[in-house]
């Protein structure tokens with residue numbers, strides 16, 4: 174038998190995992206149990222869509238057993254199992270290449286769980302064990318295989334026998350060290366509490382043999398111990414529980430269990446809708462941007478369940494692009510199980526749910542903005558760009574949903590303000606909502622074009638993000654007030670600018686003609702301006718595009 178090597182990346186990852194996530198060792202159990210549950214889900218799903226298969230609920234369970242003396246912890250399931258090839262593929266390669274971007278982040282922040290994020294849950298077993306043995310028999314096969322590994326050195330696979338379809342994972346628990354206690358993972362009651370904490374809602378029974386004691390028959394004080402099998406988890410999925418049964422911790426655990434992110438969500442939204450559309454949903458507004466959020470790899474979507482059975486991991490149709498950062502799940506009894514991706518797109522029910530969800534998310538964000546401004550601003554730092562991008566890419570079609578969620582830096586308030594707050598400070602004579610585009614707040618502060626407006630006491634919104642001006646163009650106006658760039662030729666300030674001194678232009682005709690000639694085709698015309706106080710000159714534009722937009726457009730690849 175030859176020992177196969179893990180792929181190079183896998184080695185590094187294993188090393189990283191075993192050596193740097195000690196604070197959360199216990200989550201290995203959550204990972205193995207959720208894999209077991211996934212495996213049963215796969216059979217269940219198959220049976221529901223394949224007439225030849227039967228699914229008797231009683232036959233499906235997960236079992237956790239300990240052998241203290243031998244220091245063994247066994248997690249077995251009656252799920253779909255793995256073939257030899259699957260053992261190789263699924264357990265021989267850790268994560269996919271490119272996942273190393275997370276390393277940076279893990280070094281920054283203590284105490285979050287990187288494991289789930291990257292689909293490498295299985296390897297967390299090595300945090301607590303020296304040897305991991307996986308015995309598995311796949312559905313529809315008579316053969317079974319044993320995969321074994323001592324960690325980074327590699328693994329072996331050999332054939333073996335196994336009576337039932339399913340998978341059995343045996344961990345040889347590490348010996349205690351001076352600073353680390355591993356014995357706890359051989360204590361039934363400790364294991365039970367870990368399961369309660371992280372895996373309570375798993376839909377299949379998690380069985381354990383627990384030691385109990387009772388009075389010895391015929392005596393009044395003597396106790397005897399006996400073992401009794403118990404189902405440890407409540408099996409009710411969290412979204413089917415009522416809100417007042419649940420604590421913040423339950424939601425946070427669910428978020429982590431589901432691998433939605435390694436941050437703590439800012440807010441959860443628990444929906445239980447009934448009527449024309451019936452569905453339950455738990456949605457999360459994350460705090461931190463996933464590291465791949467602005468890459469092509471990022472996939473938006475919500476988990477979709479049909480009456481408790483997972484039918485799709487990322488249903489994109491449930492979320493508009495501008496809310497692509499939302500994580501969570503939806504369960505509806507009204508969806509058919511063997512619905513295909515194409516059919517889903519046209520499913521009326523699903524469309525209604527999506528619309529409903531969109532409104533809920535918007536309202537929650539507005540609520541956050543109104544009642545927890547600081548949190549909202551934190552959120553906006555991560556995802557504001559996505560909202561603005563949403564306005565722009567949908568040609569303003571989502572104005573109503575998005576405009577009140579926008580924040581911009583204000584020249585007057587020296588902080589982020591909403592458009593509505595801007596409006597509330599506008600004077601009657603002020604015609605437009607003014608904005609200035611630039612690289613940074615400091616740069617915009619120095620723009621000569623802002624002088625006149627500042628002098629008049631008008632507030633200016635600072636656009637420091639590339640997408641700002643584009644998205645505002647799509648908006649056109651906010652509550653009937655149009656936007657106007659400070660570099661626009663017409664600022665709508667009558668008394669001082671409307672009839673910009675033609676007289677001045679005439680008397681300086683020679684100078685201006687000379688300047689125009691020197692600047693050749695860099696400018697269209699040179700004029701006298703009353704906009705300036707401390708600066709000798711500024712650029713303005715008559716056209717539709719502002720100077721900043723032109724810069725961005727000309728920097729774009731054709």
Ligand code: ADP
Nearest residue numbers: 208209212252254255263292293294295296340
């Ligand atoms: P993830 O669960 O995110 O895919 P894991 O590292 O936890 O990543 O597991 C890797 C893969 O190994 C799973 O996707 C699954 O295909 C397979 N696997 C793990 N545990 C089991 C199990 N108990 N039964 C069947 N397949 C399993």
Ligand code: MG
Nearest residue numbers: 204208294295
């Ligand atoms: Mg997993």
